[in-house]
Amino acid sequence: MITTFVGKAVVLSNNIDTDQIYPGRYLSLIDPKEIGAHCLEGVDSAISPNFEKNGVVLAGSNFGCGSSREHAPIALLSMGASVVIAESFSRIFFRNAINLGLPLLTCKGANKRIRSGQMLEIDIMQGTIRVVETGEILLCDKIGEHAISILEAGGIKPLMRKRMGL
Amino acid sequence: MHAIEKILAKHAGKASVTTGEIIFAKIDFAEINDLYLQTVYSFMEMGGTKVWDNNKVAFVFDHYAPAPTIQSAKNQAEMREFAQKNAFKHHFDINAGVCHQVMVEAGIILPGRLIVATDSHTTTHGAFGAFGTGVGATDMATVLLTGELWFRVPEIVEIRIEGIPAKGVYPKDVVLHVLGKMKADGAVYKAIDFTGSYVNQLGPAGRMVLCNMAVEMGAKTAYMQPNKLVMDYVERVAAYPFEVSYTDPGYLYEQGYTFDVTHLSPQIAIPHSVDRVRSIEDVENVKVNQGFIGSCTGGRLEDFESAANILRGKKLPPFVRLVIIPASTKVLEQCMEKGILQELIQSGATLSTPGCGPCLGAHEGIIAPGEVCITASNRNFPGRMGSTDAGIYLASPATVAASVLNGHITDPRNYLT
Numbered sequence: 273m274i275t276t277f278v279g280k281a282v283v284l285s286n287n288i289d290t291d292q293i294y295p296g297r298y299l300s301l302i303d304p305k306e307i308g309a310h311c312l313e314g315v316d317s318a319i320s321p322n323f324e325k326n327g328v329v330l331a332g333s334n335f336g337c338g339s340s341r342e343h344a345p346i347a348l349l350s351m352g353a354s355v356v357i358a359e360s361f362s363r364i365f366f367r368n369a370i371n372l373g374l375p376l377l378t379c380k381g382a383n384k385r386i387r388s389g390q391m392l393e394i395d396i397m398q399g400t401i402r403v404v405e406t407g408e409i410l411l412c413d414k415i416g417e418h419a420i421s422i423l424e425a426g427g428i429k430p431l432m433r434k435r436m437g438l
Numbered sequence: 439m440h441a442i443e444k445i446l447a448k449h450a451g452k453a454s455v456t457t458g459e460i461i462f463a464k465i466d467f468a469e470i471n472d473l474y475l476q477t478v479y480s481f482m483e484m485g486g487t488k489v490w491d492n493n494k495v496a497f498v499f500d501h502y503a504p505a506p507t508i509q510s511a512k513n514q515a516e517m518r519e520f521a522q523k524n525a526f527k528h529h530f531d532i533n534a535g536v537c538h539q540v541m542v543e544a545g546i547i548l549p550g551r552l553i554v555a556t557d558s559h560t561t562t563h564g565a566f567g568a569f570g571t572g573v574g575a576t577d578m579a580t581v582l583l584t585g586e587l588w589f590r591v592p593e594i595v596e597i598r599i600e601g602i603p604a605k606g607v608y609p610k611d612v613v614l615h616v617l618g619k620m621k622a623d624g625a626v627y628k629a630i631d632f633t634g635s636y637v638n639q640l641g642p643a644g645r646m647v648l649c650n651m652a653v654e655m656g657a658k659t660a661y662m663q664p665n666k667l668v669m670d671y672v673e674r675v676a677a678y679p680f681e682v683s684y685t686d687p688g689y690l691y692e693q694g695y696t697f698d699v700t701h702l703s704p705q706i707a708i709p710h711s712v713d714r715v716r717s718i719e720d721v722e723n724v725k726v727n728q729g730f731i732g733s734c735t736g737g738r739l740e741d742f743e744s745a746a747n748i749l750r751g752k753k754l755p756p757f758v759r760l761v762i763i764p765a766s767t768k769v770l771e772q773c774m775e776k777g778i779l780q781e782l783i784q785s786g787a788t789l790s791t792p793g794c795g796p797c798l799g800a801h802e803g804i805i806a807p808g809e810v811c812i813t814a815s816n817r818n819f820p821g822r823m824g825s826t827d828a829g830i831y832l833a834s835p836a837t838v839a840a841s842v843l844n845g846h847i848t849d850p851r852n853y854l855t
Binding site: 286287289291292295296297299300301302314333334337338339340341342345360361362363364367368371372416418427428429432433435436438 | 460473474475476479480483484485486501502507509510513556557558572573574575576577579580583584588622623626627656658711798799800804817819820821822824826
């Protein structure tokens with residue numbers, strides 16, 4: 273499992289719901305590449321085409337609220353997000369993201385202290401964010417043990433395959 | 439322990455559970471809707487061939503019923519094939535309705551049962567004293583494989599609602615009021631136990647509205663101790679054995695909130711957030727282009743009855759439309775028997791067949807840029823019903839009816855004597 277990333281921040285507000293992450297009108301798409309092209313279209317359709325690989329999505333509270341759609345973390349992964357950082361996550365989004373191997377970090381106030389476009393160095397296991405430009409280090413909550421075990425396996429699918437003896 | 443904790447403990451094969459503990463619980467019923475062909479793909483990627491129990495899984499085709507695109511038709515076709523191959527005992531095709539309504543009517547949702555569905559509004563089933571929670575496609579695939587799922591035992595908060603509001607103020611108004619105070623992140627990851635004199639007298643339909651909207655506060659699940667009205671209903675429809683759970687006397691909630699709804703006015707959530715709630719007096723005169731009565735929140739017999747009471751014998755003004763979609767075929771039949779659908783159609787309503795309709799912006803009443811829809815459904819996020827430049831106002835079915843009748847937001851109490 274890759275646990276450190278360097279990527280550019282895209283900063284969003286509170287209560288970014290799954291309709292904004294992935295609008296309902298695209299729900300019948302199943303190709304991850306096509307899904308990624310519409311990521312965050314409900315916020316700004318310019319985000320996905322300009323998103324750089326390993327970029328960091330950084331938001332306020334209750335990120336991923338609303339519908340249970342797994343398209344939301346699929347879209348973020350396919351767009352190239354390495355990690356999502358927020359003040360808090362909605363429950364279903366949290367499970368979906370971890371199950372698909374998308375790391376999430378919970379960090380109070382990071383969305384107010386970091387600006388879109390700043391380069392960040394993220395350490396998933398240590399739960400740290402380093403702002404390259406200023407050297408400032410922000411501390412996040414550590415990811416729970418159960419979630420780590422899923423992420424380390426590369427998501428719930430490889431974990432289940434192992435359990436099935438495949 | 440709380441009744442919710444007892445349900446989790448029982449399904450985890452444990453004598454007790456504590457808040458924050460991770461448990462593996464056996465699932466009583468798993469429902470997958472037609473947005474989630476991915477569940478089948480994930481199941482196969484995990485090495486699955488046959489589901490763990492073909493009497494405990496069902497597909498409900500509701501979000502895209504009947505299929506509006508070739509892609510959604512293909513997704514449903516693949517799901518049908520999987521259901522047939524696995525010999526599912528229950529199957530709800532495009533003629534059934536919204537999952538949270540049809541599962542209730544089929545006697546699947548019963549007190550003490552643990553229900554997961556690939557839909558966030560699975561909190562609805564707390565109305566029957568069941569533990570219901572939404573999961574994603576891949577989470578669901580692990581359920582199909584093993585019959586189990588991991589859960590974090592949630593903190594439980596009490597929302598006590600006292601008093602009986604005046605005529606013209608409905609369960610939707612009550613829950614919008616609560617949501618406006620609790621906010622969209624007011625109960626993230628927590629379980630909500632609704633109590634109090636208001637809840638105690640509510641029947642299944644009203645209870646479903648409150649528990650349904652609990653997820654809009656971020657709740658993992660909702661719960662209401664079954665009353666006689668609920669027990670009479672479940673005993674009539676039950677397709678499985680069940681056992682009611684009870685909270686121990688003196689149980690300490692993580693937090694408690696009390697609301698008195700005696701003097702409540704009709705409530706409206708204004709664009710673009712479910713927790714931007716106003717009393718109707720503050721938003722009257724906002725012009726509306728379309729009304730929608732339907733969905734897992736506002737598509738039951740009681741909802742169409744309250745709308746018909748306002749629209750009976752009257753006509754919608756020109757250039758204003760009202761989309762009505764019964765939540766299930768059973769609801770549609772009940773409304774026809776009572777003549778309600780005929781009355782609404784005579785008033786100028788547009789009827790579509792049971793399903794989620796425009797609630798999530800898939801089809802059957804999508805709105806254009808600059809338009810306003812007043813709706814009995816559950817979400818007003820930007821773009822939820824189509825254009826991100828449209829405005830969605832959440833209200834009770836009666837407020838929707840009164841508003842389309844006037845072409846602007848209108849207090850339904852003006853029409854009730």
